């Protein structure tokens with residue numbers, strides 16, 4: 001992907017929770033990190049392994065990867081196997097499911113200039129599968145109510161709803177280094193209801209740089225976190241709570257009694 005969208009799918013957890021963070025982040029450089037590079041390497045290898053398994057043309061990227069190791073190899077092979085199992089599942093309901101790898105997904109109908117890249121999308125009659133590979137092991141990621149996955153699903157519906165008769169979306173996160181495979185299914189109608197309501201509303205605010213600043217767990221991935229006043233206030237509140245004194249004095253704090 002050549003450039004990042006202001007309102008990208010991967011940052012949607014943050015800008016949905018704190019809409020003005022999107023414009024604020026524009027002022028700060030993405031410094032990148034070893035972890036990010038590791039993730040990019042793992043994604044390249046996953047793409048290659050999956051294409052190999054599906055008999056598609058591909059070039060082995062291993063030589064170019066800075067962080068390639070045995071663990072990454074196993075993770076990528078496991079991912080390819082997992083996706084193949086879903087393709088087989090899809091074949092039970094549809095003779096010729098379509099498999100898209102590293103597909104650009106445009107959800108700008110609901111989010112101004114919004115797009116992202118889906119690791120893998122499988123389209124079969126009745127069901128759309130969205131699969132995302134996570135190489136990180138810091139935080140276990142759930143597919144349930146995950147806005148990144150829901151945005152990818154909206155992008156995929158733009159491409160295929162109408163051609164295929166889709167009424168449900170299955171979203172899967174494959175996170176091998178946490179031994180986590182999280183799957184969540186939702187009805188297409190529920191997804192569209194969210195898109196036309198909460199999503200569109202928050203996206204409009206975020207695009208305009210408006211709305212309330214709101215600090216929380218999502219600040220971890222915000223480029224403005226070091227200078228954000230709201231976050232500083234939030235941290236101060238948390239610290240106050242940590243150091244809250246008990247209402248009564250401890251023994252060693254008792255005033256000395258002079259007989």
Ligand code: SF4
Nearest residue numbers: 018021215219222228
């Ligand atoms: S640090 Fe948190 S509160 Fe501040 S702009 Fe970023 S997401 Fe919003």
